[in-house]
Amino acid sequence: MPEQEAPQPAAPEAERVPGIEPAFAALAERFGDELVAARKTADGPDFTVAPARLADFVAALRESVLAEPHLFVDACGVERETALEVVYRFSLVSRREIVTVRAHMPKDKPAVASLAVMYPGARWPEREYAEMFGITVTGHPDMRHLLLPEGWVGHPLRKDYVYPLDHPYLAPDPLREDPVRVLGHAPEGEGEES
Amino acid sequence: MNEANVGTTDQLIVNMGPQHPSTHGVLRVALTLDGERVVSADPDIGYLHSSMEKIAERLDYRQYISYTDRFDYLGAMCNEWVFVRAVERLAGIEVTPRCEHIRLLMAELNRLASHLLYFGAMGIDTGATTVFLYCFRERELILDLFEWVSGQRLLYNFLRVGGLRNDLPDGWVEQCHAAMDALASRVDEYDTLLSENRIFIARTRGIGAITAEEALAYGFSGPCLRGCGVPYDLRRVDGYSLYPELDFEVCVEEGGDCLSRHMVRSRELRESIKIVRQVLARLPEGEVNVPVPRRLKVEPGEVYERIESPRGELGCYLVSDGSDKPWRMHWRAPSFYNLAPLDRLCRGHWMADMVAVIASTDIVLGDVDR
Amino acid sequence: MTTNTRQPQSAWALLADIVGGAASVIKGHVVTLRNWLRPKVTGQYPYRDPAKEWVPKPGYRGDFALIHDPERPGGLRCIACMACANVCPDKCIHIIGQGKGKERHPAAFDIDIGLCMYCWLCVEVCPVRAITLTPEYHNVAFTPQELIRDINDLKARGEGIAEPLLPVPIERSVLQPPTAKKKDVSEA
Amino acid sequence: MSIHTIGVIIKDWLIGLLAGWGVPVELSRLLIEVLTWAVGAALCIIAIMLAALVFIYLERKVSGYIQSRLGPTRCGPVGILQSFVDVIKLLLKEDIVPAEADRVLHTIGPILFLAVSALAYVVVPWDEGGTVAGKVDAGVGVLFMAAVGSMGLIGIVVGGWGSNNKWSLLGAIRGAAQMVSYEIPMLLALMCVVLQAETLSLAGIVEDQKGSIIAWNFLRPWMWLPVVLFLISGVAEINRTPFDIPEAESELVSGFHTEYTGMKFALFFLAEYGNLLLVALIFSVLFLGGWLSPFGYPDPLRLPGIIWLLAKSLLIVLIVMWVRWTLPRLRVDQLMGLAWKLMIPAGFVALGVMCAVIMLGWA
Structure with missing residues (x-):
């Protein structure tokens, strides 16, 4: 793989130390403290901004880094140790360059500004991470549940999510519930994993 | 509801799906019709949601490979490929040249199989049942190849981190050549039956049209985006794997309508046959596996790896915390983004066009819902 | 065939359109006729006769x-x-x-x-x-x-x-x- | 000995029998007449059913062979009993009426559809001088067929409306629009033949083509346009691909018969194949010389005319099936456009050409 590079450190806190690379000085000047980090990776620039300014920041990017035709690639949520993160990706059409924009939010009251008006493709992924992580997306035109049924309790992709085993949608598996009855003997080896 | 129409004619609200022959799985579209014109189409997804991303967090990398087959089940080899690429990139593993060739071969064969199924589905959705059966007949040739090499016809679990389940069996390359020859002679038949048929052209030209700017903002990718005149093919844009060394053309059609998307796939069938033949010709000898620890632990970090799957940009976002299981795993599923603008594509067209539009975006509901 | 998206401009264009459309339709029939005469690819399942039964390749992942x-x-x-x-x-x-x-x-x-x-x-x-x-x-x-x-x-x-x-x-x-x-x- | 003469012999024998019991001849003539029509009607229904069974099997085999499949193979040798088994299956199936449906209309729909389909068979000239009713079609067979044939859509609309299903309703409305539109080019094509034969009687039209194959209508150059028009509009009338938009399985989930099960579904099915046979028969009568042998009149092979008629119809049915398994479906507006913008003007052109031919005395 030609574009192989050293793995990025996962902890977002550590990235703040190198701070903002000089290439993005103009953006840093414009957004001040709200541009938390900006660096260049092998894939392309990677920004971390304050969640409330996410939409403004992407709008600003469209005048600089994303001035060329670009594809809205993806939006997803990630749970870090101390914060929730949303990751937006854009890809230039002409060459390999992926622009990543992140925002960190506290776990108790996460909220982020929506890109759905600028990029209609962001509507669904924003709905998805909103229900999966419990993130409030401000400025989104349509915040119904996307994949989960309306009224689903909890946010399944959070690490502390407890699976509702008594939920009517989840039929119990007889082999796992009562293996003695099904197999005629108790299974060994269960619980030895990891 | 369109305010101007209220009081003049009643609008009909129908549920298209989840049990409908043309929704390619369990998709429900809440359709508002004025006569037979689509006023709005609201896709309702999630019927096939299987928590692929959550499951990844409790399985190690080796175990998860067999799950990657199961969301976009028509492009299983591509799913496996992008996943193992992501893991290998995080772990810093370099695979052998023969392995890389075989992986690319598998991905292209999978693209052929997937596009053939698309052809059939497009045919059956526009009423030409026979093309469907022809495409299945030829798809069988490719599935036989997959079955031989990996042991299964749909859910291969063939790729491994650092290698493959096994090398190509003796005689496989010859059979693959034969299958490509058989397929190449039949592709023209599909074009005669569908792409060149005047009824089919009338059904698809100008239907579900979208401009390149909008398509980019919607996250359209793959043949759908190339049908809008954007030469965005990750095999060329990223130039991953061996693609820079191979001779093939990025198929682009102007128009952005169902016919353009169809023609892109039609041409890609031929390009993929070309690629497969090239790879078979230059397939190097040697080992396919590099030694990888049983319980693979990768460095903490994150990676976004993407390849061009039959449906578009298939991305794998992998966040590792240093253990043997992913901390977070996210799929950038092409069908998910290709389905999202359904309302935009269908609005104002006939209800019958809706079927053609859904078919032309070539969605797999397992891929949409993950 | 007429479509609502592309109207022929003259009578000759209309005629050419009709002839071209008819030709494309007839070509399709030639293809299906050719396949009609080809050997069939499907078989019967399950054959009682083991000689005719489909046998998976070695390495097939079954039972x-x-x-x-x-x-x-x-x-x-x-x-x-x-x-x-x-x-x-x-x-x-x-x-x-x-x-x-x-x-x-x-x-x-x-x-x-x-x-x-x-x-x-x-x-x-x-x-x-x-x-x-x-x-x-x-x-x-x-x-x-x-x-x-x-x-x-x-x-x-x-x-x-x-x-x-x-x-x-x-x-x-x-x-x-x-x-x-x-x-x-x-x-x- | 033709069917007609057999009918006359049976009638005479019955009248003699009744006269022996002291029934007045006038009354027994009336009774016989009623009986003849009743038997004719029963024969029509049986003919339709048999034709449908054969055609369902044929359709499956044809579609199988075209699609590189084997088609049915299990019931009987090469699966020949498949459609009988299907009928038994359909008869045994539960008859489900949706809770919100209009029970009466839901039931009437398929019956109407089949009845109308059967009615049109009355005027088909099976053999020399023989319709099912045992007599010549009173000189207005074409008119009768056209009038009755267009009533079939009532069954579709009633069934689609009575199902209280939105898809069915859409299918029914589509069906109504389509049948009304394609009636016109079909009739224009018919008019050409009527002008050629100078009679409205279907039997008369066959008489007009008397002779070997070169005397048949389809070989007359001015008939080529009507042949194409009649074939296309005939396929459209019987709702088959590429004009199957009232059913449109991939769009409307089977359209007007979505909500039908069991025998009611079977009635729709039977009627559709009955209509297929009817169109093939009428086409043979109009353009392929009906019961005439291709080798000249009288038939040098001495085969009953009905065999020739059925053989020609079978050929047409096979062609229609071949078309069905080849082409994609038109969209509803394109279908209407084809009828109104192309086929109806073409029909008038054909009619004009026909008139010119007559005035020039070539016919």
């Missing part, structure tokens, strides 16, 4: 079998090390081991193939290459209980199988010689 070793207690190669039960993503393998050290063998070995997803990982991790998937694909049953394969069943299915089935010689796959893997087991 399970345990490989025999007459010199070991229980007659099986399995050492009840739980590697397969642990690696199984679906946790469909249930083993009870018996004996210590070299005498260790499974007293019970159940695989719920209704839960199994035929991923082949159990074969891959087995340190002694004692389990395999066979090309047997007639796995239908009327009750979930019938889908549970017990040790006798698995042993009977392993009749005549010397090594895990693969389309290639074992050295060209991820399966390693049994000796090399024994160390790994102690680690795990």
